[in-house]
Amino acid sequence: MKKITDLVDAEKGRKELAGDRITVGVATCGISAGAMPVLDTLKDANLGVLVEPVGCSGMCYNEPIVTVKKDGVHSIYSHVTKEKTKKLVECIRKGKKCEEFFVANKLSEIEYYKKQRRLVMENCGVINPLKLEQYVASGGFVGLENALKIEPAKVVDSIKNSKLRGRGGAGFPTGIKWSFVSCKTGKKYLVCNGDEGDPGAFMNRTLMESDPFRLLEGMIIAAYAIGSDEAFVYTRAEYPLAIKTVQSAISILEKKGLLGENILGKDGFNLKIRIKKGAGAFVCGEETALMNSIMGNRGYPRPRPPYPSDMGLWDKPTVINNVDTLANVAVIMRIGVNEYTKIGTEKTSGTKTICLAGKIKRPGVIEVPFGIPLREIIYDIGGGTPKGTKFKAVQSGGPAGGCIPASMIDLSLDYETLTGAGAIMGSGGLVVMDDEDCMVDVARYFMSFIQEESCGKCTPCREGNMRLLELLEKITGGVGTREDINLIKKLANFVQNCSLCGLGQNAPNPVLSTMRYFMDEYIDHVENKTCVAGVCRSIITYSITNKCVGCGNCARLCPVSAITGKLKERHVIDPEKCIRCGECYRNCAFHAITKSGAKKS
Amino acid sequence: MKKTEEILAKYSDRSELIDILEEIQESFGYISEENMRKIEQTLKIPLVDIYGVATFYSAFKLKPSGKHIIRVCKGTACHVKKADLIQSRIEELLGIKGGETTKDKKFTLELVNCIGACAKAPNIMIDDEVFGELTKEKIDKILKEVKRV
Numbered sequence: 061m062k063k064i065t066d067l068v069d070a071e072k073g074r075k076e077l078a079g080d081r082i083t084v085g086v087a088t089c090g091i092s093a094g095a096m097p098v099l100d101t102l103k104d105a106n107l108g109v110l111v112e113p114v115g116c117s118g119m120c121y122n123e124p125i126v127t128v129k130k131d132g133v134h135s136i137y138s139h140v141t142k143e144k145t146k147k148l149v150e151c152i153r154k155g156k157k158c159e160e161f162f163v164a165n166k167l168s169e170i171e172y173y174k175k176q177r178r179l180v181m182e183n184c185g186v187i188n189p190l191k192l193e194q195y196v197a198s199g200g201f202v203g204l205e206n207a208l209k210i211e212p213a214k215v216v217d218s219i220k221n222s223k224l225r226g227r228g229g230a231g232f233p234t235g236i237k238w239s240f241v242s243c244k245t246g247k248k249y250l251v252c253n254g255d256e257g258d259p260g261a262f263m264n265r266t267l268m269e270s271d272p273f274r275l276l277e278g279m280i281i282a283a284y285a286i287g288s289d290e291a292f293v294y295t296r297a298e299y300p301l302a303i304k305t306v307q308s309a310i311s312i313l314e315k316k317g318l319l320g321e322n323i324l325g326k327d328g329f330n331l332k333i334r335i336k337k338g339a340g341a342f343v344c345g346e347e348t349a350l351m352n353s354i355m356g357n358r359g360y361p362r363p364r365p366p367y368p369s370d371m372g373l374w375d376k377p378t379v380i381n382n383v384d385t386l387a388n389v390a391v392i393m394r395i396g397v398n399e400y401t402k403i404g405t406e407k408t409s410g411t412k413t414i415c416l417a418g419k420i421k422r423p424g425v426i427e428v429p430f431g432i433p434l435r436e437i438i439y440d441i442g443g444g445t446p447k448g449t450k451f452k453a454v455q456s457g458g459p460a461g462g463c464i465p466a467s468m469i470d471l472s473l474d475y476e477t478l479t480g481a482g483a484i485m486g487s488g489g490l491v492v493m494d495d496e497d498c499m500v501d502v503a504r505y506f507m508s509f510i511q512e513e514s515c516g517k518c519t520p521c522r523e524g525n526m527r528l529l530e531l532l533e534k535i536t537g538g539v540g541t542r543e544d545i546n547l548i549k550k551l552a553n554f555v556q557n558c559s560l561c562g563l564g565q566n567a568p569n570p571v572l573s574t575m576r577y578f579m580d581e582y583i584d585h586v587e588n589k590t591c592v593a594g595v596c597r598s599i600i601t602y603s604i605t606n607k608c609v610g611c612g613n614c615a616r617l618c619p620v621s622a623i624t625g626k627l628k629e630r631h632v633i634d635p636e637k638c639i640r641c642g643e644c645y646r647n648c649a650f651h652a653i654t655k656s657g658a659k660k661s
Numbered sequence: 662m663k664k665t666e667e668i669l670a671k672y673s674d675r676s677e678l679i680d681i682l683e684e685i686q687e688s689f690g691y692i693s694e695e696n697m698r699k700i701e702q703t704l705k706i707p708l709v710d711i712y713g714v715a716t717f718y719s720a721f722k723l724k725p726s727g728k729h730i731i732r733v734c735k736g737t738a739c740h741v742k743k744a745d746l747i748q749s750r751i752e753e754l755l756g757i758k759g760g761e762t763t764k765d766k767k768f769t770l771e772l773v774n775c776i777g778a779c780a781k782a783p784n785i786m787i788d789d790e791v792f793g794e795l796t797k798e799k800i801d802k803i804l805k806e807v808k809r810v
Contacts, residue, residue: 089781092791120780259736259775297683297720298776300789339679339718342774356678357710358717417738417779424780455737489779491737505740509774515717619750619797641746643797 061208062325064201067316073193077186080109082152084140085125085185087116087269088262088301089424095124097142102126105149115270117185119172120424122163125185128152136170137161172422175440177403177411179395180387181427184270190308192316195273201318203393207281208326215285216242219389222397223409228253228345228382229457229486230562231408231475234389240369241286241377248288249378252279252386253350254295254302257342258458259509260489263413264383266425268295268302271387272309276333278386280323281393283331286379291331294350296338307335342459342513346561347380349515360517361561382487384413404430405474412473418455418491421446428473435469438492449494453577457486459506459513460566462573463499482573484566498593499578500585504532506570514563521564524555528571538598540586549575584660594658597640604631604644607652614644614653663688665696669703678706678714682721691722719773727762727769729807731755731787736775738782747783748772750800767808 064070084090084099103111109130119125122138129135130152140148140161151158164170178184187194195201207215220235241248252275256264267275279291295303310333313319321330341359343349349359351373372378381389388410392400401409408430414437417423421443428437438444438454445451453463462483464471471477475485493502507529516522531548534540552568559565575582584590591599604614610628615621622638625631633644633653645653668684681704685696692715701708715721733739733748751770752758759772778784781793785800792803 088778088791089793092778092781092784092793123781256777257775259740260738260779261775262777262779265777296777298773337679337683338720339683340720340773341718353679354676356674356676356680356714358713415779417782418741423738423782458737489737491741491779493741497741502741505737509735513774617797619746620753639745639749641743641749643746 064196064205064324067318067324068196068201069193070196073191073195073197076110076191077194077197079129080131081127081129082107082109082111083114083127083185084111085116085123086113087266089116089120090123090125091301093123094141098124098126098140098145101142101145102149107149107152112188112191114186115184115189116266116425117167118181118266118425118427119170119185119422121422131155133157134165136163136165136167138163171443172424172426172441175428175432175436176426177429178427179391179403179411180267180274180384180413181271181425183274184266184425187271189270189272189305190312192273192312195271199394200273201277203390204277204281204324207284207393208324208329212242212285212287215281215393218397219285219392222392222400223404223407224385224388224392224400225408225475226382227384227388227412227488229460229484231485234381234385237369237381238282238286238379240367241379244287244377247290247376248286249373249376250279250283250286250288250291251350251354251373251378251380252291252293252383253345253347253380254293254299254383255338255345255350256296256299256383256487257345258460258487258489260415260417260455260458260491261487262415263425263488265299265302267383267387267413268299269305272306273313274387274390275306275383276309276313276319278388278390279333280318280331281389282379282381282386284329288379289330289332291333292336292354293333294336294338294344294354297340303335303337310335341515342509343515343561343563346563348561350380351378358515360515361563363560384488405472407476408474412485412488414473414488414490416442416490416492419445419449419451419494419497420492430474431472433470433472434464437473437490438469442492445492445494449496451492452495452497453493453499455483455491455493455502455570456489457484457569458489459509460484460562460569461486462569463493463502463577465577482569482576484569496593496595498536498591498595499574499581500532500591501536501593501595503571503574504529504536507532507567510563510567514567518560518564520555520558521560521567524551524559525564525567527551528555528568532571535582535585536591536596536598538585538589538596542586545575545582545586588660590657590660592658592660594642594655595640596657599657600640601635601656602633602638602640602642602645603654603656604633605652605654606630607650609650609652611649614648617643617647619643665699669700672704675704675706678711679718682711682715686721691725693723725762725766728767729788730769730771731785732771732773732776733759734774734776734778734782734784734786735772736779736782738779739775739784742782744783746797747785747795747800750797751785751804754801754804
């Protein structure tokens with residue numbers, strides 16, 4: 061057996077990481093914020109320093125992010141757009157700190173990171189994602205070395221003892237899942253589920269773009285443990301950069317003998333990893349539908365049993381693990397089970413990558429130990445809601461999940477605690493909502509999503525969710541009744557208990573959880589025809605009063621040209637065209653616009 | 662633009678059907694009946710299976726799209742950050758609704774479920790490029806630029 065340093069020049073990587081270096085975060089968020097021209101400008105400036113791309117450090121709210129290490133001083137800069145890069149270049153040439161965009165010297169000094177614990181994401185935003193030397197210099201493939209020194213069954217035991225739970229949503233113990241397959245003989249498959257269809261979840265994308273070797277190392281260890289020689293990374297087509305990055309990483313590993321035959325010199329340990337792209341079907345995040353998609357079929361789920369561990373891809377035993385789960389495998393086999401189980405809770409070890417989005421000051425990808433109170437995530441890490449709006453609820457678990465209201469913000473982040481509160485951990489997307497969000501509309505929104513994504517195979521989901529959507533649309537449309545609310549509860553129960561797969565079974569979760577905590581909003585909609593958040597278009601009306609001086613500002617702001625009027629004359633809002641965005645209402649300097657339908661009577 | 666024959670020559674297995682359809686989609690902008698029949702003849706996959714897969718996945722189009730695809734993200738984070746406003750503004754500027762193509766065949770507008778850039782909500786994609794933290798002003802600027810190019 062070989063050592064990783066026999067195959068990869070870790071010393072080169074170590075020197076690059078330790079020396080003078082300028083990095084620009086160019087994962088998807090960074091690119092959308094304009095990071096590519098910044099990288100190009102810094103490269104063209106010939107500063108005599110290594111300038112290279114890195115992935116996402118998770119601090120998405122600060123993109124584009126540039127780090128400069130020169131003459132022993134390390135600085136982190138934020139919001140460095142192309143226009144501002146010239147100034148930064150001047151500062152670097154003069155050896156000065158550029159105060160205007162300076163954030164901190166180290167990540168650990170930034171409020172955002174103080175309560176985080178970065179294990180899975182420790183390389184993200186630090187290393188060049190496709191420089192294997194830098195990955196190895198940072199401890200990469202030590203996990204694989206450790207795994208290959210022991211029998212596969214011992215690797216399975218290690219993962220069992222680590223109490224690693226599947227990070228895709230269900231939280232099933234990974235070691236136990238592996239043991240169902242590792243004891244079998246013959247052809248076996250490993251699948252990495254990178255579909256990440258949950259709206260609000262982008263942690264898998266972040267890892268695939270920023271540290272693809274971490275994922276692949278985890279897959280190689282998993283394949284060794286279960287006895288598989290063929291693996292797939294199933295990822296959604298909406299992630300072109302992630303697909304390209306992982307594909308490049310696979311090619312690099314193949315060239316280095318870390319994929320293919322006799323990996324790391326271990327005789328007989330062969331593995332081929334291929335990427336399979338999804339094609340825009342949320343249901344393909346469900347493991348049986350995913351397998352159908354890999355096999356080139358319509359993405360229909362099927363009943364379980366038989367479980368994939370008995371009959372998976374092409375009827376062979378198959379293990380399906382989430383991206384995050386596999387990344388954790390690489391971490392565990394490097395730092396050891398004892399160290400890993402010190403983090404997290406009694407039932408769930410380790411950390412969880414979480415995506416914070418919505419009405420939050422500091423949206424991005426974070427990594428926290430299990431057991432951390434939600435309050436610390438929302439306020440200490442996320443900075444609370446922006447511009448003084450009131451925090452109302454946090455949606456956890458996407459369309460299969462539920463809302464945790466502000467009153468329960470001291471709940472700890474763990475599978476059982478969230479389920480008990482009517483939400484689920486899910487993939488870890490937390491979407492924060494404030495008093496401008498209508499919880500009935502949120503339920504309608506999720507039901508609309510699910511109804512569109514339902515594969516149509518089973519009647520309870522196909523018909524039941526359509527009827528639930530119709531009822532919710534009645535309520536948000538201002539024509540709902542108390543009977544509709546009662547019918548929703550009955551129908552939701554039926555859909556949960558009778559649907560074929562997790563998509564249908566969990567579809568009623570958002571409406572049931574919003575009813576549990578925000579029933580007053582439902583009652584307001586049906587009895588008082590009121591939407592206190594001011595969202596529901598059929599209930600809210602904006603009108604211009606005679607206080608209007610005809611400045612025309614509202615007409616300019618209106619995104620759909622619903623406001624007309626002559627200069628210095630009272631303007632008029634066309635209620636048919638008006639989308640109730642409230643831009644005119646919020647920006648009228650003369651308070652001439654009224655909003656009806658939002659006040660509790 | 663690759664010819665269908667060139668694409669099909671690389672494949673031999675039924676399990677590669679989605680990969681084949683993705684390449685055809687990329688080359689031709691949509692999946693025509695003619696191309697579906699070519700797949701059937703070359704790879705001996707029943708036409709009904711091909712049609713079934715092509716109609717199941719939202720990434721596959723059975724009608725020609727515009728030269729550029731504008732996708733408005735309707736994910737949760739974008740929804741709470743006023744994706745509706747962004748959608749309405751684009752519809753207003755292009756004169757089409759979600760799912761439609763402009764008369765000059767330059768743009769198709771699609772409403773999609775979460776592109777995974779939630780921290781920068783609200784987002785759109787124009788072809789493979791993501792534009793985030795959008796406002797009415799930014800949309801106006803971006804579309805003006807895209808129309809010009």
